[in-house]
Amino acid sequence: MSSSTKSWLAAAAGDLLLILVFAAIGRDAHARGDIISGAFITAWPFLVGALVGWLVPRVWRAPFSVWPSGVAVWLGAVIVGMLLRAATGQTVVLPFIIVALISLGVFLLGFRALYALIRRAAAKRQHRA
Template sequence: MAIQQSSRSSLLLAAGLDAALVLVFVLIGRASHQEDILGTLITGLPFLGGLLVGWLVMRAWRSPQKIVWTGTGIWLFAVGVGMLLRTVSGQGTEFSFVVVATVVLGVFLLGWRGLAVLLRHRQARTRAVA
């Protein structure tokens, strides 16, 4: 089944937002520890890998903006697989880091989806009134 142009744009926007927000999380963390920006890719790859696994397992292309199931699954895979990949690659997974990563990635990956839902509801109300 071919994806329509508007759906393809929405899909690319959702995937791009997810990836960008994972990188923002990594950049904030690295900056807060006064670490160089060159290691961003090394730090970010496990989480981007987890994000990709989440997109594939949750079949996120079907409804990328959905919070329940799609967004929640992507978030949990990004964190879980990301931490697993960090462990396998010899990077740290201190408890406090796991907590921070879980909370921040949850706010980021679920937050934009929540805003999208609010905007859609607002637009629908505006159209209903007009």
């Protein structure tokens, strides 16, 4: 497996995991039982949205970049996710949209920013050596 394939698979796995964490935290905060399978039920619209965010701008070319890749995945997850929730009769209210926008932004952009910081620090150490 090439390093570019490993890179986009790792980024996609990170997005998947963080969207599931977002859904599980939300279910737990609202005392909705069955957190594990319920998280998948809650997360699927956001996962589909993230997939759209991956496909439209071809995120796999630079999967760990905050801009434009991370922003595309984040906004895809929120916008398409909310549209799918509305289309399937799930709750879509302004406070939830705001929480999703902020939480998924912190998760999906944050892990990419952290990755960039770690890579820069490693490159500086290697350059000094």
